[in-house]
Amino acid sequence: MRTVTVTVPATSANLGPGFDTLGLALSVYDTLTASSFDDDRLVVEVTGPGADEIPTDESNLVVRSIAHVYADVDRPMPGLHLHAENGVPHGRGLGSSGAAVTAGILIAKGLLAGDVDLDDDALLRLATELEGHPDNVAPALFGGLTIAWTAERGPRHKKLLVHRGVAPVVFVPGFTMSTSLARSLQPPHVSREDAVFNVSRSALLIAALTQSPELLLDATDDRLHQDYRGPAMPETLRLVQALRAEGFAAVVSGAGPSVLVLADGPGARQRAVEIADDVTDTPWQAHMLAVDVQGGTVRERAEGST
Template identity: 50%
Template sequence: MRLRAAHVRVRVPATSANLGPGFDALGMALGLHDDLGVRALGSSEVRVEVEGEGAGEVPDDERHLVVRALRAALDHVGAPQTGLHLVCRNRIPHGRGLGSSAAAVVAGLLAARGLVGDPEVLGDDDVLALATELEGHPDNAAPALLGGCTLAWSADDGGAVRAVRLPVHADVAPVAIVPPQHLSTHAARGVLPAQVPHADAAWQAGRAGLLVEALGRRPDLLLDATGDRLHQGYRRSVMPESLALVDALRARGVAAVVSGAGPTVLALARRVGAPVEASGSTATGEGVGADVHATDADAAVADAFGGVRAGWRVLRLPVDPEGATVRALLD
């Protein structure tokens, strides 16, 4: 297998996993993207340039997660390794529960697909399997790859990982409320118990099923459908401000959850009125993307903060229906 392209561009969305009760299974792609240019070099040199999120913090050599994922994909298909020049324009916040590591992994795998030039040898099933191997679980990788809302699972014997897209009602309008502080996924997972009460597990299964219905056809049920007893409460000690915000928003009727491992809070709001400007001129914060609407959570978010957000960003982010993309460049 040889490389057929020397320069590719990859775009990959932010994601929010769990969505409350769908722990390690449900995820949603959001309209906030990292853009990468990846060039194969004739030497063994590796250069990584990062603008935006993670600049000056992430590795700029072989240790960079995009490079590691790309090399794993090339090995998987038997393609030769190569020197690399990456230019990363990152908009997805790091360490905030918005899938930045999954985005990097999927970006590297898709870059390899573009360099090889044959999507059949790195199909979506292959990419999802490799991403899960690198990430440890598929809940962020699946929506980053496929777009929209996804449900991911693995075979009972620990075999193949699979994912399907779920319908999302046009009125669902996610709002990400991003704190200034980071939190590692390892720390967030470290406080979870090895076992939970049977009653909580049964309750959670019902809410997860209800969430699929609420997202697809009944957004009016989102508040009930986003209840959780398996992970968020146990994480209160490592993200008290985030869980306090979740409590405050839910008390005001907003379907708020911890986004992934946190500490970002995600409100699964409903759109109201006409689209708003994407410049961030509205009362609740920055709008990102072309499909940005006022939501029924805006007043509750403003009320919960009491006008003082102390570094928190409020981002209205449409559901990204496309997922990660790659295209070869001719230069």
């Protein structure tokens, strides 16, 4: 029997203009402990957000991700006892599915240690095969601000450190949003003007997040996805617009419906909370967060330890 514990951060993708490209790891975590056995037992226990809706059989996304790695490296899938303590809200645009995929990949990495060596490129490839795109799994795996893209040799990423003056706050509503529905609302084509607009803002956003936080408001403007998705989550769009009118770099977090604010200092976040309390009928739970710089971690536990 081998036991490993993994911790995986929440993520916020897109960050306004960086659609399907930019992602940020945030200090909210899922923690999972998995033990392998020589037989075919499968025990899955889940606590925390979304626990009542998460399957506890072979269809569980973490279990499927573990099995995907074992199949890829041509090893037999062991029996498992999996305990998940969820901290990442589900269906809120904070990368819960990416966190589950990343957790499964890292659990498999830990259980296979000493037999199979999985490097960073392999981890990102395997996670992207399951998630469909790398913008959430890259920051979940590696932490910080990540730029993700796909080359001929597969998905790639570049990790960057975020300026210490950037202070994230996430507003989480009580309702959820389907990622597939959000994507279906976007047009198949955009104008050249809008494409150039987003290219310029994405380039500026890298500078704002790493060097010049005072540019964050302009840098987070977007014409590719947020307005198109607005009708499906009007309270989200209303909060984004109200915050931006007051000078805050507010964006839809991932596919929504949560709102991410990249404040240019910790002291500014309380004012953002006050605005959220005033402008919508929806109660928003504010999470004052930090940028996670580690990404997913794997720790092997000796048998009998706690």
